[in-house]
Amino acid sequence: MKSKFWVVALLLIVPLTGCGLLYGQITKAGDGIKSFAVIQGDLVSLKQGGELLVYAPFSKTEQAFYVARGEEAANFATRLEAQGLFDTEYLFEADIDDVEKTAQKLRGMSAEAVQQYAGMAKAPRMILFGTLLERHESVAPTRGVLMDMTYRLEFYELASRQSTIIEVQVSHLAEECVAEVVKDLARRL
Numbered sequence: 001m002k003s004k005f006w007v008v009a010l011l012l013i014v015p016l017t018g019c020g021l022l023y024g025q026i027t028k029a030g031d032g033i034k035s036f037a038v039i040q041g042d043l044v045s046l047k048q049g050g051e052l053l054v055y056a057p058f059s060k061t062e063q064a065f066y067v068a069r070g071e072e073a074a075n076f077a078t079r080l081e082a083q084g085l086f087d088t089e090y091l092f093e094a095d096i097d098d099v100e101k102t103a104q105k106l107r108g109m110s111a112e113a114v115q116q117y118a119g120m121a122k123a124p125r126m127i128l129f130g131t132l133l134e135r136h137e138s139v140a141p142t143r144g145v146l147m148d149m150t151y152r153l154e155f156y157e158l159a160s161r162q163s164t165i166i167e168v169q170v171s172h173l174a175e176e177c178v179a180e181v182v183k184d185l186a187r188r189l
Contacts, residue, residue, distance in 0.1 A: 033184045034169040039152070041164030046155055047189050050125035052086035053118055055103060056093065058130035065135055069096070072178060073130060079182040085189070086126070091118045103129055111158040129154040133167070137174065145174040151181060
């Protein structure tokens with residue numbers, strides 16, 4: 001009687017473990033950019049490239065959370081340069097209470113003053129300020145952690161004091177979200 005129980009239990013467990021593998025593979029169909037909208041400005045200004053200071057950490061809404069504070073900003077800096085869109089440098093505000101105050105201060109500075117403040121090699125043409133609007137995560141068996149992210153990216157041009165603001169939603173493996181956004185932005189430019 002005991003041996004029949006184990007055979008029946010094994011027959012029930014094997015198909016269930018296969019469902020996780022199947023679900024993990026099915027989630028690939030949902031990978032990619034879900035929405036992309038220019039909220040303000042024009043993408044044409046981003047085509048000019050140049051020096052870009054990426055300011056970190058990005059701010060966040062109550063519908064989002066940090067995995068590691070400043071990680072997205074650093075990842076955007078790396079990916080935007082690797083894609084050939086900008087020459088990037090990164091400025092991290094260590095005091096979380098001063099993030100907005102420092103952002104406002106940077107907006108009021110000249111490019112040369114920002115260069116000096118951030119210790120950059122060259123004066124930046126733009127500053128990237130970001131906001132994490134929403135973040136949802138799930139786990140896909142055999143794939144890893146999936147993120148559904150919505151970013152607001154503000155490319156602030158220091159000379160004209162004008163911004164190009166985009167909002168983009170992406171679903172992908174956690175480590176691929178920023179790469180997917182930058183790849184899509186490069187394609188649109």
